[in-house]
Amino acid sequence: MITSTGNARVKNVIQLQTRARARKDSRQFVAEGFRMVSEAPADRIVSIYASETFARCNSGYMSTIQVPYEMVSDNVFAQMSDTRTPQGILAVIKMAEYGIGDIIAHDNGLYVIVENLQDPGNLGTIIRMSEAAGVDGIIMSPNTVDIYNPKTIRSTMGSLYRVPFVYADDFAGTLEQMKSKGVELYAAHLEGSVEYTEPDYTKASAFVIGNEGNGLTDAVTNICSNRIRIPMAGKVESLNAAIAASVLTFEAARQRRNGKG
């Protein structure tokens, strides 16, 4: 059992939890909690750490774990954890490596594209609801918040493992590439001329969502063939990015189940 935070492996976990750079360099991240560990694809798990108390109270579960795990004292686990009340289990996991080609290979695919989203919880919520709405992949601008931020991972509730995503270094080029493959790009825009319920989303479609405070840049808006607007009552100036993405993708899902109209 590891009882010191000076242990090199413990230090490594703490680095992965707190530093995006460490995650990027190692191509690994930390998934914390019973659910995130148990849903992790077995072939991507590098190592598992359990607190002494967790291991004692969940011996049945621990015996089902396929990879060798390391027990750590509760105090050390508290240091490794990103949460105030740690469940007592975490795993170091290899990042998924999707290419844009894998993601847009679908016929009539449904996509969510985000530009410069900054709130980790918003991004995680978008990934979770995207899986539920049947989205085939998420494309992010390179300046979007790190998807492997512990808060984002937590709010995906496991969808992180199942929804393909990519940071597109050449964001504008990727959008043009999608257009050339026949994907209609719909910019969610406060000044959109078309109500979001009008277009036919049963064909290949992508919703393009902007930054929480500033919306989409003009450069990205101009690449999109369509600007759509969610009608808003009252004096609301804009919707939260995750809410806007949900309203749009569930309208697409509705059309895909029931037909347009």
Next chain:
Amino acid sequence: MITSTGNARVKNVIQLQTRARARKDSRQFVAEGFRMVSEAPADRIVSIYASETFARCNSGYMSTIQVPYEMVSDNVFAQMSDTRTPQGILAVIKMAEYGIGDIIAHDNGLYVIVENLQDPGNLGTIIRMSEAAGVDGIIMSPNTVDIYNPKTIRSTMGSLYRVPFVYADDFAGTLEQMKSKGVELYAAHLEGSVEYTEPDYTKASAFVIGNEGNGLTDAVTNICSNRIRIPMAGKVESLNAAIAASVLTFEAARQRRNGKG
């Protein structure tokens, strides 16, 4: 200018920021930031506090303020603020006093009912998107998180002032009362037999949303005449409460604009 955190008025603001009890007893709360202060209904503002720096940099705005304001040193303001990077302005505001009678007085009203919601950000997001979707009022079970929690207030983005709401002490009785007034109650339920796009929401309708972790209690579900389900692809077990509420209310808004079907 107030320069000591020992000042009685400063202490009062800190109490209102940190203690639900203090808010309840005084029927007052704190709204922080330029936007929340400038959108506050003038007749409900009790007092305004500005940091020295804010007042100096925004003298034009300060001269438009109708109520006498108090200047405090930047250090004292930092103590009064709920945020890490305070904007430098806050107001003490009288709570709105809505009755259930005011809220359900609409013809064909649209309502959101929440049972035991616990996340302040979720509640705030629900209030904001409810205004945008044209919701006439929000009814909350008494064990729902405090709507005047600073985090909730922040995430409403001003909708707190405009969407009527009530904590229904007799929650079950209030739901029965709504039914007797002709409001159809739709329980958002994972085991709902009806897809949420099927019912006609152009008549008086209320969506009933449960707790983040546990959903609706059986007692409340049983009061509702309808259980509706949001179809979910993939392996998602549930949607975030605010996302579910958004998908439902924007479907109702869509029907109310474009007709059912």
